[in-house]
Amino acid sequence: MRGFDWRRSSPGWPTQRDTSDSRLSPNGEGTRLAIDQAVADIQDYVPGYALRVEPQFDTAREDWNGNGGVGIWIQVRGAADYLPEYAGNLDIITAAATRTADLLAERMNAAATTASTVGAHA
Numbered sequence: 001m002r003g004f005d006w007r008r009s010s011p012g013w014p015t016q017r018d019t020s021d022s023r024l025s026p027n028g029e030g031t032r033l034a035i036d037q038a039v040a041d042i043q044d045y046v047p048g049y050a051l052r053v054e055p056q057f058d059t060a061r062e063d064w065n066g067n068g069g070v071g072i073w074i075q076v077r078g079a080a081d082y083l084p085e086y087a088g089n090l091d092i093i094t095a096a097a098t099r100t101a102d103l104l105a106e107r108m109n110a111a112a113t114t115a116s117t118v119g120a121h122a
Contacts (some may be wrong), residue, residue: 017052017075023067031057031070039074045099046092048077 024031035055042049051074058069076088083090 017073020072020074022070022072023064024070025067031055035070035072046076046095048075048079048088048091050075050077 032055035051039049039051051072053073056071058071060066060068076092078085078088078091
């Protein structure tokens with residue numbers, strides 16, 4: 001997908017709500033599966049992340065260079081452990097930073113293990 005356009009709907013809602021509009025090559029079923037997988041992946045480290053409604057697909061149009069469109073509406077409900085539940089935007093930032101650090105640590109550990117194994121056989 002390309003052309004993401006994220007919009008925050010209102011800071012007054014009890015949860016963070018965002019919208020993404022994208023233009024993409026026509027592949028409705030494949031796109032839907034990719035969206036479902038992305039939501040499941042994000043929910044692994046951001047439990048309050050969810051689709052608000054089903055993705056809305058637009059058919060391909062010539063004025064979009066033959067691409068179709070998809071609209072995705074999500075919400076993030078904060079954990080409310082230190083901040084209010086409506087501070088989901090801060091929870092997702094913190095969760096994404098923590099997940100990134102975990103992935104980097106895994107790669108560094110794998111590289112160190114590989115290096116020590118190679119060094120032992122030299």
